[in-house]
Amino acid sequence: MKYRHTIFLTGFPGFIAARLVARLANSDTKFFLLVQPTFVEKAMRELEKIAAANNVSLKNFALVEGDITLENLGIDEKDLAAVQAETTDVYHLAAVYDLSVEKDLAFRVNVEGTRNVNDFVVNIKNLHRYNYISTCYVAGKRTGEILETELEHGAGFRNFYEETKYLAELEVERLKEKIPVTVYRPSVVVGDSETGETAKYDGIYSLINYLRKAPNLLRIVNVGNSAVKLNLVPVDFVVEAISTLARDPLALGKTIQLADPEPLTTRELFNSIARWMGGRQSRVTIPAALVQTSLMLPLAPRISDLPHAAVPYFFLKQTYDTSESTALLSPHGVSCPPFNSYVDKIVDFAIHHPVL
Numbered sequence: 001m002k003y004r005h006t007i008f009l010t011g012f013p014g015f016i017a018a019r020l021v022a023r024l025a026n027s028d029t030k031f032f033l034l035v036q037p038t039f040v041e042k043a044m045r046e047l048e049k050i051a052a053a054n055n056v057s058l059k060n061f062a063l064v065e066g067d068i069t070l071e072n073l074g075i076d077e078k079d080l081a082a083v084q085a086e087t088t089d090v091y092h093l094a095a096v097y098d099l100s101v102e103k104d105l106a107f108r109v110n111v112e113g114t115r116n117v118n119d120f121v122v123n124i125k126n127l128h129r130y131n132y133i134s135t136c137y138v139a140g141k142r143t144g145e146i147l148e149t150e151l152e153h154g155a156g157f158r159n160f161y162e163e164t165k166y167l168a169e170l171e172v173e174r175l176k177e178k179i180p181v182t183v184y185r186p187s188v189v190v191g192d193s194e195t196g197e198t199a200k201y202d203g204i205y206s207l208i209n210y211l212r213k214a215p216n217l218l219r220i221v222n223v224g225n226s227a228v229k230l231n232l233v234p235v236d237f238v239v240e241a242i243s244t245l246a247r248d249p250l251a252l253g254k255t256i257q258l259a260d261p262e263p264l265t266t267r268e269l270f271n272s273i274a275r276w277m278g279g280r281q282s283r284v285t286i287p288a289a290l291v292q293t294s295l296m297l298p299l300a301p302r303i304s305d306l307p308h309a310a311v312p313y314f315f316l317k318q319t320y321d322t323s324e325s326t327a328l329l330s331p332h333g334v335s336c337p338p339f340n341s342y343v344d345k346i347v348d349f350a351i352h353h354p355v356l
Contacts, residue, residue, distance in 0.1 A: 003060075004028040005128075006086045010068055010117060011093030013039060013046040015199035016133075016189065016235060020091065021061075023243045025054040031061045032083050034073060034094070040065065068094050068113035073120055084124050089246065091131045092117045095168075096161065099309040103160045110164035114171050122179060129180050130172075131246045136187045136231065136257055136320050138166040143317045148185070148257045148324045158312050173255075182251045186238050187231035187259040187320060188313070193342035194236060196349025200356060203313070204232060206306035207270060208350050211277055219274035222282035223291045223304075224266030228315055231263040234346075237336050241325070244332045251328055259320040260336045266314050272343050288315060 007024060011017035012033040021031060035043045043063055051058045064083060066074035075083065094117075096109045114132075121130045139146040140157040151173060157163040175181050190205075191198035201209065211218050241258050245251040264272065271281035295304055295311045306314075322336075329335060 001059075003030040005088050006030045006032070007089045007091060008032045008034070008083060008087040008120075008124075009091040009093065010034045010073075011091075011095070011133075013043040014093060016238065017091075017093045018046050018050070019235060019239045020093070020242060022050045022054065023239050025050055025056050025060070027056055027060070029060065030086070032064050032087060033061060034066045034068070034075075035063050036067055037065050068116050069108050071116065073116055080120075084120070085126075087124050088126050088128045089131070090117075090121050090124070090127070090129070091133070091242075091246070092121075093133045095133075095165065099159050099161050100307065101159070101161050106160035106164040107167075110161075111167045111171070114168040118171055118175060122175070127179055129182060129246055129252070130175065131242065132169070132172045132181065132183050133242070134169045134172075134183050134185045134255075135162075135165050136185045136259055137162045138169050138185065139318060139320075140166060145319050145321055146257075147321045148255050151255070159309060176253050180252050182245060182253070183255040184238075184242055184245075185255065185257045185259075185320075187233050187257070187263075189235050189238055190232050191234060191346040191349055192236045193234035193337050193345060196342070196345035196347070198235070198346070198349065198356070201350065202307075203310060204230070204269065204273075204346075205350055206304060206310065208273055208347055209305040210303075211270075211273055212351065215274065215278040216280075219270075219278050219280060220283050222267055222270045222274075222285040224268070224270040224314070225285065225288035225291070226265045226267045227288060228266050228317055229263040229319060230266050230269060230314060230316075231259045231320055232269075232339055233258055233260055233336055234342055237334070240334050241329055244334050245328055248328060248332070254324060254328070256325045256328065257320045257322050258325060258336070259322050260339070261322045261326060262338060263319070264339050269339065272340055273347060276344050276347050 047061050140162050141155040188203050238258050274281050292315050301307050
């Protein structure tokens, strides 16, 4: 059977990657999904669900065992030639997203892995688009507004996750003059805006779990502040934006920040969650400096559910320009929903699914 599109995708069966495959799946599209050997069984189960939900034959999907940290992505030489000959579109999502990741692992996966994917991509003869998933936090320790047209800086980084995603994006940026590339920078990805479903509890979920312990008591004292905006985007918006712009010729060569154009301050986020849980918001707000110092104390993670590595992001004076993103997505009717429109969904999901 001849397919209209043949997609090569890394990161499957990860949460965003699996949702993206489900969104892109149709009878005219074939998939080569790079999967590490240890995740093959999980990947097969996920594919069965995706095929059934989209009424697409399992024959449209091929699991390719491999690893982005290996030469030729660990793909057998004969299979490699066939995959490159058929592929028309690439989506590179595989990465280590842990804020406390060790240096060697971060560089091996995020930097060397992306170089290996880049080497794979440049040898695809019929490439329509290379879609690379980065992050807004390549901005590192910069402050103020971060433009979609900006990348290189010397401000430094808070961790090896930020540093290696920055170096990886630099590698992809250099390819824009040679091949068709689009870079996507999501901010903090949270659960689905319709169902609340998520794959892990971190970031804003630490605040949700903190308030869950005693909502009527803990909501009285607000641990957020009005100087910092925490940018959150639901996973369904991220997937819809990527799947839409990957086929839009106007997005070619662009770097697009998938962020909330009107993010709430951490104080507003606290009150939004508190109101949904207990019907009332806070009465007192603690000075930000005191909260930050307290959250870095040795025993703080046990009380707040917020690991030390994540604390700086609740005090980061950094905002993200979305002018390019808005201009490209608006004609397609795609926009980031405001946090208050789905706070109930993600809080309810966390309450009813305490263990993922």
